[in-house]
Amino acid sequence: MAARHGRKTWQYLMACVLVVSGISCFPGFVAPSTGAAPWRLPGARAEPLEAPSRASLQLSVLIVGAGPAGLLLADRLLSAGCNVHLVEARQDPREGALEGRAYALGLGIRAQRAIRTLGDELWESIKPSGFASERFKLHISEKMAIDLRTPEDNNGLEPSLLIYQSDLCSAMLDHLESNQQGAGKLKISFQSKLKSLDTSTGVATLQSGDTLSELPAADLVAGCDGVNSVVRASIAAANPAFEVEQTKLPGSFKVLRFPQMPSKLDPSAVHAIPGKGSTSAFVEPTARGACALINWRDGVDTKPLPNLGELTESAEKARETLASYFPLIEDAINEDAGQQFVNQQASQASTVKCNSYHLGRAVLLGDAAHCTGGVSGQGCSSAMKDSVVLAELLQHEVGSGRSVAETLAMYSRQQVPEGHALLDLSLGPSAEVGPLKKALYGAASFAGTLLSKVGIGDPPLQTLLTTCLTPFSEIRRDRDFFFGDFPKQAEFDEMIEKVSS
Numbered sequence: 001m002a003a004r005h006g007r008k009t010w011q012y013l014m015a016c017v018l019v020v021s022g023i024s025c026f027p028g029f030v031a032p033s034t035g036a037a038p039w040r041l042p043g044a045r046a047e048p049l050e051a052p053s054r055a056s057l058q059l060s061v062l063i064v065g066a067g068p069a070g071l072l073l074a075d076r077l078l079s080a081g082c083n084v085h086l087v088e089a090r091q092d093p094r095e096g097a098l099e100g101r102a103y104a105l106g107l108g109i110r111a112q113r114a115i116r117t118l119g120d121e122l123w124e125s126i127k128p129s130g131f132a133s134e135r136f137k138l139h140i141s142e143k144m145a146i147d148l149r150t151p152e153d154n155n156g157l158e159p160s161l162l163i164y165q166s167d168l169c170s171a172m173l174d175h176l177e178s179n180q181q182g183a184g185k186l187k188i189s190f191q192s193k194l195k196s197l198d199t200s201t202g203v204a205t206l207q208s209g210d211t212l213s214e215l216p217a218a219d220l221v222a223g224c225d226g227v228n229s230v231v232r233a234s235i236a237a238a239n240p241a242f243e244v245e246q247t248k249l250p251g252s253f254k255v256l257r258f259p260q261m262p263s264k265l266d267p268s269a270v271h272a273i274p275g276k277g278s279t280s281a282f283v284e285p286t287a288r289g290a291c292a293l294i295n296w297r298d299g300v301d302t303k304p305l306p307n308l309g310e311l312t313e314s315a316e317k318a319r320e321t322l323a324s325y326f327p328l329i330e331d332a333i334n335e336d337a338g339q340q341f342v343n344q345q346a347s348q349a350s351t352v353k354c355n356s357y358h359l360g361r362a363v364l365l366g367d368a369a370h371c372t373g374g375v376s377g378q379g380c381s382s383a384m385k386d387s388v389v390l391a392e393l394l395q396h397e398v399g400s401g402r403s404v405a406e407t408l409a410m411y412s413r414q415q416v417p418e419g420h421a422l423l424d425l426s427l428g429p430s431a432e433v434g435p436l437k438k439a440l441y442g443a444a445s446f447a448g449t450l451l452s453k454v455g456i457g458d459p460p461l462q463t464l465l466t467t468c469l470t471p472f473s474e475i476r477r478d479r480d481f482f483f484g485d486f487p488k489q490a491e492f493d494e495m496i497e498k499v500s501s
């Protein structure tokens with residue numbers, strides 16, 4: 001038994017190393033932004049961020065998915081003069097439906113920057129729904145924790161905002177609706193699911209309830225429809241040269257919403273907590289209590305304890321088991337938390353990697369194009385960055401006479417390397433580099449984290465990703481020694497060209 005506990009502690013410590021090195025496999029198992037000043041890496045490129053002007057881009061755009069990517073894109077394209085039809089499979093989040101949107105996101109500097117391209121007003125309207133946090137505690141045991149980040153690490157940066165996805169999307173929807181200013185250029189259809197798309201004509205079929213309808217051809221169809229994107233599937237069906245790798249990450253998770261932070265935890269910090277067996281919890285403060293992501297591995301022998309995946313019926317049994325697995329948060333695991341646990345389907349995160357982000361009139365953004373399964377905490381910010389880049393390219397290039405097709409190719413050339421780099425940085429060096437380099441990377445990252453606490457070297461990768469605007473591809477190329485060579489821009493261009501031609 002003692003040996004088994006020793007092994008679990010070791011596994012958790014290894015997971016901690018992975019967290020600080022940015023290669024945790026726990027969705028959302030990431031720290032909030034603090035620390036290093038932005039723009040700190042030498043050679044950091046300035047972002048093409050500009051306040052949108054009320055221009056007149058005469059495009060009809062169908063945006064599939066009202067997540068962060070779709071909502072930001074809709075707002076930007078509406079500002080640019082486009083006719084926008086936004087379709088969303090789920091209910092309006094402002095009606096209180098949480099399905100699929102119950103978890104909290106950390107919005108670091110990249111997301112803040114992207115949101116601010118619509119003006120400070122949107123960011124100011126989002127902020128009250130979130131919780132600003134600069135603290136991250138890594139718990140080693142019930143009694144011992146390491147402060148990986150503290151407010152002292154913050155060099156005047158605005159802290160990360162921890163916000164429920166439902167609250168973020170609600171605030172963005174309010175802004176989007178107020179942005180249309182009665183011009184009649186915006187249509188939003190909730191509970192309407194894209195069923196199929198002809199990527200060459202832009203004709204889409206939509207399902208609302210039992211009714212199927214064909215939409216008028218759009219000049220552009222933006223697939224912001226998340227990890228299981230129908231737009232991406234339509235591209236794949238239309239062109240065999242389009243390649244997508246979708247890989248399930250190990251482990252399952254459920255999300256619990258607590259009315260307040262568990263009393264044994266610092267209420268202003270994000271906490272990574274080891275549980276019994278293969279379990280761990282990631283607890284974040286929010287503007288309304290706390291959000292806990294409970295992770296476990298199915299099939300890992302936890303006897304005599306039940307596997308969390310087996311707790312699907314009795315709320316009381318779920319409450320008791322969770323409380324015994326996580327003594328640090330036991331007071332928050334009440335009857336309601338047990339009920340939340342059994343009511344939910346377990347989720348499994350997956351990653352997505354594509355060799356191009358466009359075909360014909362269709363284009364992919366956010367998790368539909370590249371997904372890290374929540375591992376690096378950059379999914380939302382990278383999704384929003386896609387929207388900013390695409391909106392600005394359309395505005396500048398199509399606005400000055402370039403075709404939509406050429407402009408989408410420019411978007412792919414700019415964003416595919418970013419998507420690939422973020423996935424590498426999130427998962428760490430692949431098995432191809434060999435066990436030695438992988439071990440060296442873990443050790444170097446852990447040592448670097450400790451040294452950065454005393455002012456030596458760069459901050460840990462997670463901090464870097466959330467606190468600077470350096471392109472992911474540059475950060476990835478700086479790590480070629482551990483990861484192997486990252487493709488050159490010309491190689492990406494060639495790969496993308498093969499899909500378009």
Ligand SMILES: Cc1cc2nc3c(=O)[nH]c(=O)nc-3n(C[C@H](O)[C@H](O)[C@H](O)COP(=O)(O)OP(=O)(O)OC[C@H]3O[C@@H](n4cnc5c(N)ncnc54)[C@H](O)[C@@H]3O)c2cc1C
Pocket residue numbers: 027028030064065066067068069070087088089090103104105106107165192193194195224225226227228229230293349365366367368373374376377378379380381382383
């Ligand atoms: C547990 C968890 C924790 C995370 N933590 C963080 C974090 O701390 N920081 C961070 O930056 N990221 C985090 N992420 C990742 C982040 O949530 C995603 O990367 C981000 O939401 C991607 O935005 P998106 O708009 O591309 O896709 P989504 O947010 O997935 O939105 C896609 C939308 O499309 C809709 N849709 C899907 N199919 C259709 C269809 N056929 N027709 C119409 N609509 C459709 C969906 O209903 C959904 O509303 C986390 C993810 C998870 C799961």
